[in-house]
Amino acid sequence: MAKSSTRLVLICGLPASGKSTLAHQLALRIPAVRLDKDGWATxxxxxxxxxxxxxxxxxxxxxxxxxxxxxxxxVILEWGHWARVERDEKRLEARALGVGVELHYLDAPLEELIERAERRNASGEWTASPMTRAHFERWATIFQPPDEEEILLFDKPVAEG
Ligand SMILES: Nc1ncnc2c1ncn2[C@@H]1O[C@H](COP(=O)(O)OP(=O)(O)OP(=O)(O)O)[C@@H](O)[C@H]1O
Ligand SMILES: [Mg+2]
Structure with a gap:
């Protein structure tokens, strides 16, 4: 039975925007189970x-x-939720289950994301399949950032990162 304090937390942002970092911080504070698609895939x-x-x-x-x-x-879902339709689906399902739903949008300049990815590539973590500038430039055209009107459809976060 869902409790009134139960929350679905969606993290939204491009690669290297800090989603996993934030998810780790929030998981302790809420507290919540973090579902990390990249970690599971690996x-x-x-x-x-x-x-x-x-x-x-x-x-x-x-x-x-x-x-x-x-x-x-x-639960915290830390993959990027790039499309409005994905976020809508999850928000409506959370409402149907009677639980709260938060959206944390991580916005950072594209150049900063590219630099972070380059540092991560250099660290060896992603050397088998590095993310390049060309990837980020393409992803930025696909990503649908949430606007003010959409953010207001979610609950106020109970914890910050
Ligand atoms: N606010 C921040 N300022 C500067 N660097 C940050 C910030 N948040 C995260 N980073 C650094 O940026 C890199 C990417 O962070 P993180 O892994 O949390 O991003 P991510 O959005 O989960 O990436 P991915 O989509 O690839 O999983 C890491 O090296 C992290 O230490
Ligand atoms: Mg991550």
């Missing part, structure tokens, strides 16, 4: 660029999230 031996796998994994993590929320466990 641990399951998948290629992080395998889009079909990512879609199937995301679906399963969303099914699991709904089960956890219905049982009163808050």
């Amino acid at each position: 641990q399951l031996g998948a290629d992080l660029w395998d889009e079909d796998f990512r879609v199937r994994l995301e679906h399963q993590l969303w099914v699991l999230s709904q089960d956890l929320l219905a049982r009163g466990q808050s």
